[in-house]
Amino acid sequence: MSLPKPLMRGLLGKRLRFHLPIAFGLSLVAAIAFKYGVTEPRKKAYADFYKQYDAVKEFNAMKEAGVFESVQPSGE
Amino acid sequence: MKENEWGRLANKMLQLIAGRVSSLVARRATLALTTSSARMASHAPDPEVTEAVDMSRPMYWDRLDTPLPDKLYKDELSAAEKSLKEKEKGPWSQLTNEEKIALYRLSFHQTYAEMNQPKSEWKTVVGGIFFFVGFTALVVWWQRVYVYPPRPRTFDDEWQAKQLQRMLDMRINPIEGFSSKWDYEKGQWK
Numbered sequence: 001m002s003l004p005k006p007l008m009r010g011l012l013g014k015r016l017r018f019h020l021p022i023a024f025g026l027s028l029v030a031a032i033a034f035k036y037g038v039t040e041p042r043k044k045a046y047a048d049f050y051k052q053y054d055a056v057k058e059f060n061a062m063k064e065a066g067v068f069e070s071v072q073p074s075g076e
Numbered sequence: 077m078k079e080n081e082w083g084r085l086a087n088k089m090l091q092l093i094a095g096r097v098s099s100l101v102a103r104r105a106t107l108a109l110t111t112s113s114a115r116m117a118s119h120a121p122d123p124e125v126t127e128a129v130d131m132s133r134p135m136y137w138d139r140l141d142t143p144l145p146d147k148l149y150k151d152e153l154s155a156a157e158k159s160l161k162e163k164e165k166g167p168w169s170q171l172t173n174e175e176k177i178a179l180y181r182l183s184f185h186q187t188y189a190e191m192n193q194p195k196s197e198w199k200t201v202v203g204g205i206f207f208f209v210g211f212t213a214l215v216v217w218w219q220r221v222y223v224y225p226p227r228p229r230t231f232d233d234e235w236q237a238k239q240l241q242r243m244l245d246m247r248i249n250p251i252e253g254f255s256s257k258w259d260y261e262k263g264q265w266k
């Protein structure tokens with residue numbers, strides 16, 4: 001019946017000292033993964049799209065398809 | 077029209093089923109109720125349900141999250157039990173093991189081990205859940221036939237095809253989304 005006295009203090013501090021660095025590390029990893037997995041490819045996709053983009057040609061194609069209200073297709 | 081025929085058929089089926097099975101369902105329901113109440117009675121008899129209990133006074137419960145209920149289990153002690161309680165006031169090392177157990181049983185109805193005994197109540201619960209889900213399905217079916225308005229024309233295949241074509245014409249999400257998957261030169265999906 002003589003057990004050692006259990007730890008009574010510093011329990012939260014011990015838990016934080018263990019978990020906070022891991023939490024910060026994982027969050028950093030998540031942010032870096034998102035940056036290089038999502039945002040950089042997306043920026044590149046937009047840049048590549050607009051490199052070869054001819055706005056007038058696209059407008060004329062849409063006009064012929066008849067999606068505008070202010071301009072009619074050239075036939076009518 | 078297709079919907080009216082389905083409606084009449086469904087109605088007839090419901091009437092037939094209701095007529096044949098209503099007696100069975102009533103018998104099964106009462107059977108379930110009687111067995112569950114018989115099961116409750118054959119458990120340790122609960123002093124709370126046999127007579128009207130005064131809920132303004134402290135009550136005794138066997139609950140996992142309440143290790144020390146508001147009052148002891150046994151209120152009226154016999155003479156032998158009273159003398160045992162007197163002995164409890166002295167040093168406990170002088171109590172035999174049987175006396176200790178007897179004192180426990182005076183204060184408590186079931187041990188935690190007894191409280192945690194697995195019961196078959198879940199089968200009734202799950203069965204009841206399935207039964208009422210099934211009944212709800214019948215209700216929903218009736219609603220589908222008698223309550224729902226006619227189907228919107230936007231669900232037709234032809235309308236959906238025209239909708240897709242219009243989305244492509246408008247260049248919806250041309251960079252990473254919808255129209256980016258369509259090859260405008262060849263007129264087909266990439």
